[in-house]
Amino acid sequence: MRRPAGLILVCLGAFFLTLAPLVRFYVADQVVLAPLNRYQVTRLKAENATYFDAATLKTRKGVSLEATNTVRGDVRANGGDDRIAVWDSSTNIVDTANPDKPIQIQGYRMAFDRRTSVLVNCCGSNADGDTKVRMTGYGLLFPLANVQRRDYPFYDMTTRQSVPMRYQGEERVRGMRAYRFVQKVPNTKTATLDTKVPGRLLGLGSKSRDQKVDRYSEATITVWVDPRTGIPVKHRQTIHSTVRTPDGRGRMTVAKADLVTVEASQKALVAMADASALKIGAVRAYVPVGSAGLGLFLLLTGAITGLGGGRRRGEPAPRRSDGRFGDPSASAPPAQAR
Numbered sequence: 001m002r003r004p005a006g007l008i009l010v011c012l013g014a015f016f017l018t019l020a021p022l023v024r025f026y027v028a029d030q031v032v033l034a035p036l037n038r039y040q041v042t043r044l045k046a047e048n049a050t051y052f053d054a055a056t057l058k059t060r061k062g063v064s065l066e067a068t069n070t071v072r073g074d075v076r077a078n079g080g081d082d083r084i085a086v087w088d089s090s091t092n093i094v095d096t097a098n099p100d101k102p103i104q105i106q107g108y109r110m111a112f113d114r115r116t117s118v119l120v121n122c123c124g125s126n127a128d129g130d131t132k133v134r135m136t137g138y139g140l141l142f143p144l145a146n147v148q149r150r151d152y153p154f155y156d157m158t159t160r161q162s163v164p165m166r167y168q169g170e171e172r173v174r175g176m177r178a179y180r181f182v183q184k185v186p187n188t189k190t191a192t193l194d195t196k197v198p199g200r201l202l203g204l205g206s207k208s209r210d211q212k213v214d215r216y217s218e219a220t221i222t223v224w225v226d227p228r229t230g231i232p233v234k235h236r237q238t239i240h241s242t243v244r245t246p247d248g249r250g251r252m253t254v255a256k257a258d259l260v261t262v263e264a265s266q267k268a269l270v271a272m273a274d275a276s277a278l279k280i281g282a283v284r285a286y287v288p289v290g291s292a293g294l295g296l297f298l299l300l301t302g303a304i305t306g307l308g309g310g311r312r313r314g315e316p317a318p319r320r321s322d323g324r325f326g327d328p329s330a331s332a333p334p335a336q337a338r
Contacts, residue, residue, distance in 0.1 A: 009302025017295035021288070031283050032145050033114040034085045038073040040272075042265045044235060049257035051095070051103055057201065064096040065103070065257050071140065077123045078111070086111045086123045087140060104255070108157050110139040117141040117230060119155060127157050137162040142230035145280045147179055158217050159188040171224060173234050174270045178224040187218040197243060202250030211250055213243040226273040229280060233269040234261045 046065040053060050069091045077086035090107040094100075111123040119125075119135040127133045137153030154165040165181040172178070192214050199208025217239070224234040241255040261269075 005302075005305055007302065009298045009305060012295075012298045012302075014295065014299065017292060017299070019291045019295070032280050034112070034117060034141060034144055036073055036075045036078070036082065036085050036114075038071055038085075038087055040071045042069045042071075042235075042269065043067070043262045044069070044237065044259040044265075045096075045262050046257035046259045050253060050255070051257070052252065052254040055101070057198070059253065060095070065093055065259065066096050066099070067091055067093045067259050074109075074123075077109075079123065083114055084111055084120060084123065085114045086125075089140065106157065110135065112139060112141070115144060117144050127160055130160075133160050135162075138165075142181075142225050142232070144230045145228065145284075147225055147227040147230050149179065152181070154183055156183070156185050156219070156221075158219065159185055159190055161185075161188065165221075165223065168222075173224045174266050176226060176233060176270050176273065178233055179227050181223045181225065183219075183221040183223070185217070185219040185221065187216055189214050190217045191215040193243065197252070199250060202243075202245060202252050204245075204250045208250075211245045213245055213250070215241065215243050215254070217241045226270075226277065228277040229273050231269065231273040231276060233273055234266050236260045 044067040046067075049063050049065045050059065050061045051063065051065070052058075069089060071087055071089050074086045074088060078084040086109065088107070088109050090105070092102050093104045094102055106128060108127045109123075109125050110119060111121070111125045112119045117138055119137060119139050121134055124131065125133075125135060127135075135155045137155050139155050142152065149167050151164045151166045153162045155162050163183050163185050165183040168180045168182050170177060171180050193212070196210035197213050199211050200206045202208075202211055202213070204211065219240070220238040222236040223232045225232045237257075237259045239255060239257055239259070240253070242251050242253050244251040
């Protein structure tokens with residue numbers, strides 16, 4: 001029975017050796033994809049912030065702001081092309097002292113390649129309802145499971161331009177090793193306001209008339225990202241928004257804040273990244289390496305079992321020197337007594 005058992009082990013070994021590259025180079029590409037359906041809520045807070053209260057025409061300083069960002073995946077928006085994921089993102093900023101009255105609401109839709117995370121312009125992608133924007137680079141995610149120590153172009157929704165996200169080193173976020181990237185968005189005109197602003201609020205004197213103004217925004221955005229998955233686990237957004245007269249003589253700060261992801265959201269993002277990293281590691285490393293090791297073990301065991309020495313049951317005994325079969329000692333005549 002040793003030869004059939006050895007053959008079975010050799011066949012099993014060959015199967016697992018074939019399975020290893022199949023999982024690593026084919027199955028992994030089908031599994032390591034951004035999800036079509038994503039629901040995620042992240043909160044950021046800023047202390048000692050400043051913003052212009054349009055209801056009272058007063059600038060409020062030293063306040064606490066909270067930004068709630070919600071991401072939802074729209075599984076049907078890609079028109080059946082499952083290579084593309086479409087996610088909607090909305091951000092609601094409030095004064096924690098008066099949370100029922102939003103200071104700013106921003107929304108956008110991003111479509112991106114599920115394998116590379118690169119943005120594509122389709123499926124109703126827009127920034128605050130403007131569907132004419134052309135998004136380039138990356139948006140909500142870094143390269144999926146392939147984050148390198150280099151700069152990446154990231155699309156900024158506020159100024160609607162692609163700005164480099166520059167690699168700045170490694171840090172720990174809730175025990176996780178993360179890459180830190182910094183994006184410096186230059187001061188950019190973002191809108192021409194339809195309403196006029198009193199000149200006194202723009203520093204033009206109490207007797208100056210109402211002025212037409214343009215809105216400008218600048219920011220420094222720091223992102224800590226899990227290099228195993230491409231999932232950001234912490235954000236810091238230092239924003240400064242102003243309105244200015246066309247000639248630049250009058251200006252006013254309408255928002256100034258340093259928003260940082262709160263601890264609870266950081267923990268949730270790290271947990272999500274760990275779960276994704278486990279799945280990626282399973283198909284890229286654990287299963288292929290384990291399958292290859294098991295295959296080699298079964299091949300060696302099968303070879304040793306099938307080629308092992310020893311007479312098999314049912315085979316005749318070897319021929320003796322006198323031409324007979326069997327053990328000479330078993331058929332030798334008994335010695336005669338003297």
